[in-house]
Amino acid sequence: MAMASEAIVGDLTAFEQAVRTQSRPLYSLARSILGDRQEAEDAVQETMELAWRSWRSLRDPQRRTAWLRQICVRRCLRVKRRLFGLLPLSEHDRDPRPSPTADPDLDRAFYRLSRHQRAVIRLHYHDGYSLDECASLMGCRPGTARSHLARALASFRQELSHDE
Numbered sequence: 001m002a003m004a005s006e007a008i009v010g011d012l013t014a015f016e017q018a019v020r021t022q023s024r025p026l027y028s029l030a031r032s033i034l035g036d037r038q039e040a041e042d043a044v045q046e047t048m049e050l051a052w053r054s055w056r057s058l059r060d061p062q063r064r065t066a067w068l069r070q071i072c073v074r075r076c077l078r079v080k081r082r083l084f085g086l087l088p089l090s091e092h093d094r095d096p097r098p099s100p101t102a103d104p105d106l107d108r109a110f111y112r113l114s115r116h117q118r119a120v121i122r123l124h125y126h127d128g129y130s131l132d133e134c135a136s137l138m139g140c141r142p143g144t145a146r147s148h149l150a151r152a153l154a155s156f157r158q159e160l161s162h163d164e
Helices: 002-034 037-057 061-086 104-111 115-126 131-138 142-163
Strands: none
Touching: 002 037, 002 061, 002 115, 037 061, 061 115, 061 131, 104 115, 104 142, 115 131, 115 142, 131 142
């Protein structure tokens, strides 16, 4: 009985540490995918709730950060799919978005991308994941992640060439 109690305390301590160290990076990731402050906060909270439910089942504790990121990305993609029909029609109705760059034209182009395209751009270029790792985090095949990236870059080129 005492060993079970010690294991639970150890799990709780490790989980609290993960919440302290990973909440901010997960929020930043969620906000860049969702584009909405409140939805990003909810996504991080749901990520942590889902993680706690399966915390003890993770085989490799060294992979907890990647595992949390994967849960968060997938949660954001599901949320974005659900919210798609609820998005406001007017640009003035939207929450202010964080600026991934100092270039307003690039920011506008970024937020016109699909949720999957924004996710792969963020994961690959900002967070440094390989495209195979992006695919794993997003729950898709590597070829699909490559397609999302290629379409996003083509969209950037087209959008930015119109502004010149």
